[in-house]
Amino acid sequence: MKRRTRLTHLTLAVPLAFSLVLTACGGSDSASNQGEGESKTSGKPTEITTAIMNYEADMVGEDNVVWKELEKRTNTKLKITWIPEASFDEKLNVMLASGDLPELTYVESIDTPQIRSLISQGVFWDLTPFIKDYPNMNKLPKETWSNSKIDGKQYVIPRYYPIVGGGLFPILRQDWLDKLGLKTPESLDDLYQVLKAFTEGDPDGNGNKDTIGMAGYLGSFNFIFNVMNETGGAWKLRDGSIYPLITEDKSREALLYVKKLYDEGLISPDLAILKLNQVLEAVKGNKAGAASLSMAYSWEVTGELRKTLPNAEFRALPYLKSTNDVKYVPATGGFYGAYLIPKKVSESKVKSILKFLDYGYSQEVNDLANYGIKGVHYNEENGRKISTEQANKDLVKVGGNLGSIWRPLGFAQVIDSVGIANDVYEQNKKTIDERLKSYLKDPALGVVSDAYNKFWPDIDKKVTDFRVKVILGQESIDAYDQLIAKIKEDANYKKVVEEMNAAYKQRVAENGLGE
Amino acid sequence: MNTKDGNASVPILEAHTTKRSLHRGVWSDLKRDKYLYVLGLPGIIYFLLFKYIPFSGLIIAFENYSPYLGILKSQWVGFEHFQRFFSNDDFYLLLRNTLAISLLNLLFFFPFPIILSLLLNEVRNSVYKRVIQSIVYIPHFFSWVIIAGLTYLMLSQSEGLVNELLEVLGMAKIGFLTNSNSFWMMLTAQSMWKEAGWGTIIFLAAIAGVDPQLSEAATVDGAGRFRKMWHITLPAIRNIIMILLILQLGSIMDTGFEQVYLMTNGAVSEVSDVFDTYVYRSGIQQGQFSYSTAVGLFKSVVGVALICMANFLAKRFGQEGVF
Amino acid sequence: MKKKISDHLFEVCNIGFLALIGLATLFPIYYTVVLSFMDPTEYYQGKLTLFPSKWTMEAYRYLLSTRTFIDALSVSGFLATVGTLLSLTVTSGLSYMLSRKRLRFRRPLMFLILLTILFQPGLIPSYFVVRELGLLDSVWSLIIPSLTGGWYVLLMKGFYDSIPDSLEEAARIDGCNEIGVWFKIILPLSLPAMVAFGLFYAVGYWNTFFSAVMYINDHTKWPLQVILRNMLTDPTSAMSGNGLQQLREGAKKMPSETLKMAAVVVTTLPIMLVYPFLQKHFAKGAMVGSVKE
Incomplete structure (x- = not known):
């Protein structure tokens, strides 16, 4: 029986030799051409490739002011592939099945069979030992972390989403x-x-x-x-x-x-x-x-x-x-979407990627990604951010475009909106409580x-x-x-x-x- | 060419010589037609590169494919996925729905553009003809997402225009889209609306090739409109019709995934679930690569069998056939 | 005399029937266009509006001011022109070759091409090929992997079948090889067919969607359909307890119906306008069939 199986494999090997070559080349290329190491020093910016789902119809590119500001503040060079919501499943499938995973892999759900089986095959880093070094991440709610554990380990960095406020529930006149x-x-x-x-x-x-x-x-x-x-x-x-x-x-x-x-x-x-x-x-x-x-x-x-x-x-x-x-x-699990880092990324690079993610969980960079530059894209009044006309021009969107990397901290994304009337905002705050x-x-x-x-x-x-x-x-x-x-x-x-x-x-x- | 004379004379050596002459014949034929091959070469390379090489990936239908083991190292499971598929309770349901939708298409959707082209060809006023032509081809440019949206705008119960009209006329509203009895027919109607006008292009191009003198001669001979249609116009497009018909038969297992996927809903799922939506659910949405490949492979094999049969029959009845 | 009357009757019925089909086609399209010019607020409140009280270009102004849309328009334009020309060349060359009956291995080749219509190569293997050719993230990945297709080759071969070898031989005496014959005689002779196939290809390229999702990462290189799809697709799902879906529904902001319809019009209009220019070629003389002896 065994022998026969092997024979079958042999005959198959000829037409397949080529696909083998293909899969063999696939895994390594994006890891090798990255500038590795010495990303700890604030000298050379770290290049990070990622692919993230973006809800916006009009997507932002790397020549955008906020994009540049974000790169400057985090000392990175971002290579982001935006995936439109309408084709997310197909695109993620191709990435997973072909092994062409970006250094920072975004998934919408961590419970899909593909992700779970890849994790159990050891394709992604176990990030548990690293996380304690990143202060901003540690400020995320406890549920956000505990709910995103897999087999007791932290393979993913959750993308924060408020625990209540989302989900389908009646709104009434x-x-x-x-x-x-x-x-x-x-x-x-x-x-x-x-x-x-x-x-x-x-x-x-x-x-x-x-x-x-x-x-x-x-x-x-x-x-x-x-x-x-x-x-x-x-x-x-x-x-x-x-x-x-x-x-x-x-x-x-x-x-x-x-x-x-x-x-x-x-x-x-x-x-x-x-x-x-x-x-x-x-x-x-x-x-x-x-x-x-x-x-x-x-x-x-x-x-x-x-x-x-x-x-x-x-x-x-x-x-x-x-x-x-x-x-x-x-209620949600306290997160919506999550990030994983494939093993092909070197350890030092893992640390700089985590550093980048950690920046986004600081109020300052989080605001930048979601609301743009203070004084240009928004002004603060009574502790609330009021967007300017420029925000629209520069494609600054709460929870969209660059805001898709880290959605806003706190409850802003479910209770606040551009142009919201004060009474509605106050009511929303009460409802959240x-x-x-x-x-x-x-x-x-x-x-x-x-x-x-x-x-x-x-x-x-x-x-x-x-x-x-x-x-x-x-x-x-x-x-x-x-x-x-x-x-x-x-x-x-x-x-x-x-x-x-x-x-x-x-x-x-x-x-x-x-x- | 001169070998032909040679081998008739020595019967004993016949087999041997024939073989050799065949070889030489192949070589000289290839050499003779070298420019012809050059002409077809880019196309042949295309088919090798983008069709035949990727075909090797169909092997995963017999494996438990895991992206990180690659095609070669994934576990070999033989026909397990096929067995699972055939023993699935829903298999017959999927088969029934797929066949029903395809047959309705064959019956109504397929001949419609032919009839339409023949009718258009009979219109004397060329301005009118061009206007109608220019209108009916438009829906082809709409993707299914748009068509589905338009269908909802027209037929939905709460705000569909047709239902509004029924209400104005004092009739009861009809849930067109949630009625499982009329669902297949609605799909066919959608396809006809979208593609009929476009389908006429190819037929009208062929009809335009008919020598006008033929038709004039027939008129002189006293042939009526329908006889001319039957004896002159139709034969001109018979070849194309045959090719399209054979291909249509071969694609009986395909039902146009997007259309069905966009129009389905809980109330009609029993009649709307087809192989294509099933492959999408299990392959793309649930990531069962091997299983969905197996289902796809099954579909293709049935398609090949049908096409070979249709081609054989076509030739049997003296038609061109596709290959 | 009797024939005349039935003839007239047929003519009237025919014209009436075609008019009916024309109207049935036109109506939903008209509705689309009207919606795209409507004020969103009026749309929400209106019931069965076939003629808006106020026409507004707002949706169009917004769409055409976004860079994504303009980028996509130029990508789609490039695909529909360059892609179509390349496709016609490759398809026509191969079909002409296959239409010559003296060709060795003609039948097996035809069969092999036919198989490609029936078997879809897997998504992932195709992706590997494109990747190994270094085409990922390049607009060429939207052209080269869809240069031709079994269906088109078979159909075009059907057209060439009726061109007799004798025509070719006559030209060869004048010192042309097959490539010369194909270029100087066959192509001009089959112009109506070429125009028809060109239109097929152009529309195919214009509607490029799935391969763009697969092969293109840089969003400035997306063709129009990706953008359109993104605007039209609704994240609604009926599945029970699908928490993730609920989050998506909560997070996605849907564009207004008027904006959607404007996007439909803008993405469809350019390719639609090509047709009237080509239409006259379909009806023109000098056809394939007329050279038949």
């Missing part, structure tokens, strides 16, 4: 609430009443029943599943084990809740096909009283509405309570397994698609029950749950109880 004499909803029952009033109570006062409670696509209503299950993320921790939300009994209740909203016309009739942009259109067009969006949107939509309705205000909900009075609001007290963790954060990667996407898709059909009335809830019963018996499903629990227990043992 405060002026409509006031007009209809309603309070901010605290439970799902309250929310139902509010959405009903938004639909039927003529909140826009034009005498026509032409508004709906909430605009959204299927993913917009995920929060309902989380509130009912009293957990963050897609897994529920019960008696020391984790269970997938999709098969939980409470998820059935949540599904029926959404169906009720749909049947009574309180949410978008075409939720199956809606996209983010159409949701935004509905709220900006004064047609829907709520949407499930990140807090950062509250000003974007309010600002647009105030062009015609000066009193309009979208306010983010601080939390929603389950029937057991457990509060829920979505509330949310910090109310968020629920994702128990399965950072927990992955082989079977999960292989089988879960299909299982998840099956259930999600079926939910749509139930909501639209194309399938009955009985059929849904049958599907869930069948899935629970499925061998692949069982394997996923089993492996995930093993991984979960290991992670708890390594990282402490993710608290």
Whole structure:
């Protein structure tokens, strides 16, 4: 048997000799031509190559003033490849599969099978021993670090993102609430009443029943599943084990809740096909009283509405309570995206790259990347940064362009926006304080397994698609029950749950109880 | 050339001589046509470099490919990925959807540009003809992302123009995009809208090659419009139609990934999941390189089989064929 | 007499039918153009607006003032001109060679080319080839790896098939070799076909998207479609509990619908305008078929 395998390999070797040569050359070239060593001294700038996802349509180049200033302050020469969001998955795949990894490799998620298997094959540096030397990084929140550990080690430098404020959660028309004499909803029952009033109570006062409670696509209503299950993320921790939300009994209740909203016309009739942009259109067009969006949107939509309705205000909900009075609001792991350094980079270079990243976590350089140069691109008033016209011209964007390397520290990126009105800003600050007290963790954060990667996407898709059909009335809830019963018996499903629990227990043992 | 006379005379040596003459024939043929080969050389180099060399990468369909071991050192697993694919519950669903969409395309989308070109060819007023031509080819320039966006603008339930119109007329709104019964037909209609006008270009170029005298002669002979169409215009484009038809048959397993991917949603996923979207999900989104390559390879093999069959049949019925 | 009436009837029906198709095609396009000129605020509030109350060029002004867009426009322009010429040369040479029936190994060659239509070489091996040729991050990586294609070769060969060898022999007597024949006689003779294929190639190059994502790192060398895609694609996903997707949705700022539509118009218009200039060649005489004896 063995012999035969080897023979097969031999015959294959001939056409493949060439590809071997190719892979062999691939790994080394970008490491060798870099100026290594002596980067500790502030003399020669360190050249750093990296590829980072950038949301902006208009991307910044190395002749930009802020870019130059950033290079000067960090004593680097930056070679950045911007990857547009629309093609990020494809590009990252080619980089990973071809081995052409930049010295500073950016990934959006550290839980993908490719990244995990590369890490276990020893492709990236274990940065744990280095990190203590970088003071600014050490000031990042504790969760940001503990949540980004893999197998108990720090292979990645997390890109900071505030723990609350992101994620899809309702923002509501405060002026409509006031007009209809309603309070901010605290439970799902309250929310139902509010959405009903938004639909039927003529909140826009034009005498026509032409508004709906909430605009959204299927993913917009995920929060309902989380509130009912009293957990963050897609897994529920019960008696020391984790269970997938999709098969939980409470998820059935949540599904029926959404169906009720749909049947009574309180949410978008075409939720199956809606996209983010159409949701935004509905709220900006004064047609829907709520949407499930990140807090950062509250000003974007309010600002647009105030062009015609000066009193309009979208306010983010601080939390929603389950029937057991457990509060829920979505949370992140304290980071969004992460950086890895391939082993082909020399140790001294690793240190200068870390130094560069560390600079960005100082308030000073972080402000530079996100807001530009003080006095040119922004001015400070009452401790807040007000952008100037020049900022637009020089493509300075909060969390975009150079701000994609390090998104802003603190909560600025979810509560502050260019041109934001003071009342909205103050309200956002209050909401964040509330949310910090109310968020629920994702128990399965950072927990992955082989079977999960292989089988879960299909299982998840099956259930999600079926939910749509139930909501639209194309399938009955009985059929849904049958599907869930069948899935629970499925061998692949069982394997996923089993492996995930093993991984979960290991992670708890390594990282402490993710608290 | 002169060897031809030689080998007829000595039957015993025939086999041997034929072989040798073949060799000499090849060499002299190659030499004779050397300039012709030079002409085709850049193209041949292109196919070697950008098609045949990368083909060796298809080997990873039989391995557990890991980028850091390289193609050669990755673990050899034989047909494991194929087995996993065929034993997948969804395999028949994918096959059914793929075939259904392709067959609808073959039935409606394929002949439409031909009919359109024939009709355009019959228009006497050349200004009108050019205006129509210039309009129908435009959608080709839109990428699928744009077409999908336009489809939503037209057909969506809450703000689609068609549904607004239905409402004005006092009818109930229709969820065109979430209806699994009409989903395949909608894809076909989209393809027709996008590509029909463009498809006429190639046919009209061929029709333009018809000698006008032929048509005049036929008119003198008293042939009607349809007979002229049938006997003069159609034969002129028959070759092209055959080639396109054979290629279309070979690509029956392809369904235009982007279009389906952009139009799919939970309510129709049962009829919209095809091989191409499956490959994308498992390959690009989940990074299962070997598995998705295996699925792609399966598709190609089926395609080759179909094309060979179609080509054989075409020749059997006295047509050109592709090769 | 009876024939005349049915003839007329056909003509009227034909014209009516074509008009219908024309309208069905035109309407969504009209809507796109209207949206691109609309004021965003009016768009959000408007219901079924087929004619905006206020026309504004704001979206266009913004788009054309961004450097990224202008860079991309010139890259796409370069691809569509230089790429098309190179592609036509290579494809035509190979197809002409294959159309000569006396050629040795003609059938196997045809079959090998046909195979390339059916088998897609993997993404990664193709990437290796481009990298080893040193083409990464160069605009040539968007031209050379897509110089020709099996489909085009087969189709063009179909056109050349009808050119008799006798024509070539006549020219050879005048002292031309095959390359001379091809250049002086075949190319001019097949002008309509060449124009048609040129248009195919030009559009293909203009729509270059995926290879640019793969091979080009420097964003100033991106063609238009990458920029357009970036503006149009929506990060929405329906998957349950996809936390990452939620973050993306929260972080991405979507451009307004009017801006998107303006981008569609600007990226489509230049290549669309090429067609009317070429159209007359399609209808012109001197065709391949007419040389048939």
